[in-house]
Amino acid sequence: MPNDEAAPAVRLTSITKRFPGVVANRDVNITVRRGEVHALCGENGAGKSTLMKILYGMQRPDEGTIEVDGAEVTFHTPADAIARGIGMVHQHFKLADNLTVLENVVLGAEKLHGIGAAAGRRIKEIAAQYGFDIEPDRLVEELGVGDRQWVEILKVLYRGAKILILDEPTAVLVPQEVEELFGNLRDLKAEGLTVLFISHKLDEVLSVADRITVIRRGETVATVAAAEVTSRRLAELMVGSELPTPETRESTVTSDEQFSVAGLTVLSPEGRAIVDDVSFAIHRGEIVGIAGVEGNGQGDLIEAIMGMRPVTAGTVRFDGADITNWSTRRRREAGIAYIPEDRQRYGLVLDRPLWENRMLGHQTRPPNVHGPWIDRRGARADTTRIVKEYDVRTPGIDVLAAALSGGNQQKLIVGREMTGDPRLLIAAHPTRGIDVGAQAAIWEHLRTARAAGLAVLLVSADLEELIGMSDTLHVILRGRLVATVDVNTVTPEELGSAMTGAGPDGAAGPDGTAAGGPGGGGEA
């Protein structure tokens, strides 16, 4: 009812939210004007997502008030927020793969047009309005990443939302898709929608937002107009000091080949090639990066290299030996270290203390074991050493792994994997979702180990990290290595083109040879 035109679309006042041991948001104040694209900017772990979950009714604030269109509201569930015209596109898609597009969209809003043909027509209508083509009866699992994001946005539009929250929407997109998304956001704004856009990428924020609120360690630092701020200034607001950059100084690549794969092919259970005839080599002292849009076979390639997934064809060589048929354990014992992508599921046993987690993956080697017996004393002493050397912030080694923050968990994993003289490190997204300090520390450890002759395979979604760290950078697309780019000259945009298979133009660095050969180039 209090719907006077001057009222802001959203006003958050003095929001504070505490979790056991952490304050996620402290006295946060944000005002979002109607019809603007407002960016919420801050580094990983600054409390952006928590704040948006509060605004969307998924969490309750401990203190503070929320106003929507000038009226104070209390959200108990997302349903309350949806009823107020708020919609949210989550960072990790919230889609049920085994349901159709239509079912995903109408879920929770069945009252509008039912769950049948009428709803299907309405979905097509909305899609057409934004020049987008979508088949409501397809299963979501058949869709690509870009389409899935569209389904997410459709969900919000279908409910007639006036305020759209996008949580890190570009994390899974390549630069070209990001451009497309931004075009859509401008359209939405033109239709009178208010967009709240969360990101930690400065260039994106500056290019799409009207105003920007910076949040640091759970507190609002400033709200500035995008037109009046430089990226330098924004970066300083975000971090409070200098930004770290991942850059390897000088080449330490040797001519000793430590590791190679040739013609590696992995089939999905349906018989589709998810890793397709992949060949590359890593030398001692070299970091080889793999760039690619998520879901193009990187994860499967790594699992095949670690022996966790059967290889259909091709060979894997390590230290001159053919290890294609070795078990995971034998590979690890031979000196292959592994930082998995999903640290909570693959890298740690959350319900066990740190010292037992230190043994993980090293449970057959000293100092953790003595023959078939566990060497508690040895394992504990070495855990203490790792905790000190790698600056794992913990009061002791008997606390459960679950009690540590993400960054400290990751530091423990890195420390563990660097122990025992590995000669090859497989690192999947080693700095994803951790704070800037830990990120810089991990980069530093990688650089030091590389200088000492470690061969590293680095898979990451962070293009800056890839370009900054890698000596050699391959691009993977639909399970194939389609290009090798020069890290000294390539830009993120060019890399993005290669990653989407947009054509040879993007990947045409000075020595941008396509590893897939002539056959692989025919995609465009």
Add this chain to the structure above:
Amino acid sequence: MTTTALAEPVPMRAAPGPEGSRLPRALLFAAVLLALLSLVRVITGADDITSSGTVGASLRLAVPIGLAALGGLWAERSGVVNIGLEGMMILGTWTGAWAGYQWGPWAGVVAGIIGGALGGLLHAVATVTFGVDHIVSGVAINILGLGLTQFLAGLLFDTGAAKALGGGPRQSPPVDAIRTVSLPVLSGGEIFGWRSPDALGWLERRHWLLASDLAGLLRGLTAGMSLLTLLAVALVPITFFVLWRTRFGLRVRSCGESPYAAESLGVSVYRMKYAAVIISGGCAGLAGAFLVTVASPLYQDGQTGGRGYIGLAAMIFGNWRPGGLAAGAMLFGYSDAMNLRSGGESVHALLLFVAILLAGIAVWQWLRARRLAAHPRAADGVVDRRGVRGAYLAGAVAITVAALLLIWYWRSDTVPGELVSFTPHLTTLLVLSLASQRLRMPAADGLIYRRGEER
């Protein structure tokens, strides 16, 4: 311990599209099986394997299994594994008999549903509210259901009026049966007191190849049907409709596929799971009530005989779909009927049937292996060596088992009753070993959901 899912299928794309598109294939498959059965009957002279009596008994035995399977479907579509179906079924038998002997069989049906639903409620409290491992909770409910009914039977059936009516510590007083109906003209049903001819029965008694078998099948499904059986059969399409064509069903399924997605759209996941698990318990309870009002006229200790577990297996066999689980329930009901009726001879004849079936599978695997070996995959020109080896291996195993069964068939006249007794269980095990890898369960089935705690 972490949650254990009830099947670990390799992720595989299920054929999309509605149930209907699969119907013609299923019918064709059924027709081939019937023809083969008919052939085996003529060869062996074991007329009982397709008699209307056997078919009718199969259906009667399939109903409790199918109802339990429907219960499993409801729970697992909402993401809760329900191994406690057995216990809920036991509760249903007791409450059903307790109400049934006092106020008539339909009161027993209602009470059975309520009894089972209470068990479902308990499971929901443990798994949904408290986040206990689903299988642990289910097993606890099975123990509790058994203990509670035995205690209550001793307390209420072994005293006073109940005892005078024939109750005891291990059984209830008798419950009146639910009325049965037969289709007039075809199966000898009555029209206004006039006993119409039994055309199918006549045809069946001729023992002609195929015609008599078909007649036996139809007569078995239309003669002497209990009203409760009709209701139970109707629950299969009703469940399909509710789960796949209504808003409530969509919400339930979304909780089983992706509860956090559902949560983010304002669906109350806890409430949906509660509803689904209580309905699940209700189905199991109805299965229990069926046992005391149709299958036998009273509650007996140990009456369920593990049908709750077999129902769960039927649901897995049916790939978490109503049509599939009905087929699974019929299969288990049939093997159970073999066990109860002329037992030994019929099962002996079925040895031949299974041997022929396995020989067919062996031929098919062998052809498949040849095809795989001769044609490299189009995608990359690689021959799928593992696939070839697997197909040959499967073929070899099938033909060996077929040969062993044939030898057994020729060297004996009957299968001992003790071995017949576990036919349904062995069938369950074999069918699941053959089918498990082609199945697709709901994506979040068996996972603990905590509101707002997605990792």
Add this chain to the structure above:
Amino acid sequence: MSDGVPGWVAILRGLGPRRIVLRVGAPFIALVIALVITMIVLRAAGVDPFNAMSSMIDYGTTSSSTVEILNRATGYYLSAVAVAIGFRMALFNIGVDGQYRMAAMLSAVLGGAVALPAPFGQILVIVAAMLIGGAWAAIAGVLKVTRGVSEVISTIMLNAIATGLIAYLLNPARLAEVRPGSNNVATTPIPESGRVPGFELAGGTVFGLIVLAVAVGIAFYVVINRTRFGYDLRISGLSPTAARASGVDSRRMVVTTMALSGAAAGLVGMPELLGASYQYSLNFPAGLGFTGIAIALLGRNNPFGIGLAALLFSFLDQSSDVLQLNDVPKEIVLVMQGTVVLTVVIVYELVRRFEIRLQQRAVAADLAAGRTIAQQEPTGGTA
């Protein structure tokens, strides 16, 4: 700093007093809740619950009851350990019941057929039982890893199949004989030299193989907590994904664990077979496998906890006999056992979550106060 003291001291220190109280307190809370519920049920049934309880305690603590309780608990304990071995790897061996009956029956036949001098006959029977139980359980393991069949379903089916097979084999025409003077059918009795004598205690005889149960418990503890294999098994149970990434061959682990669980299950019938009945007959005790599940859950899959839980269940079973005299169906004990399991799993789950939250808070507080290892001795380990 923690390097100088023995591991267990450091672990106790790490747990802190509050968590130790939680560990020990949780089962008690669960038991009290279950007790209260049972008393309410008794009250509703028109019985004075306090009277019933006190008569149970009186009867259960007589000396003849004590022997009976110990003997019964021996089987329960072995059964629960068998279940717990699976549980520690998140495998649900519901088939202990079939495994121990198959093992007892076939090894009884073997023991009755072969007469060996003193220790060898017993060893032969015991080893055979372990092998048979292990093999029967391994079927479920193999089906799980090769065909993707859940062990929950397959072990239940294998129980029914075992029942049928035993009925088939326990037949005068096959492996058994009819006992004259009764309609019992049994295997050939094991000769005197193949039996295990018991201990005399309070006028009764305690199974000699109670020693075996204790040894199994100790072996279980040592293997699980002190060996590489036990570590692999535990982490496979806690996080199959992390175990796989760490190099555990999950398929082999599943089969091995099922086989070990089955081998332990094979022992369940041994105290009775070698210490009392000397034959497998129609009235050989059945159903111990299911009780084992409940006991393993109550005992938290911990060898010591299982021991206490087994004694408790055995006490309840034994002392419930007296209820029948008071016109209370003795099945109230089953109600109590079922309630115990349900309350126990709920309380444990709540405590587990509470513990993690407690620790997260404690860690955050420590960090805020600057109490970290890294900061105490910044130059410690690098030399």
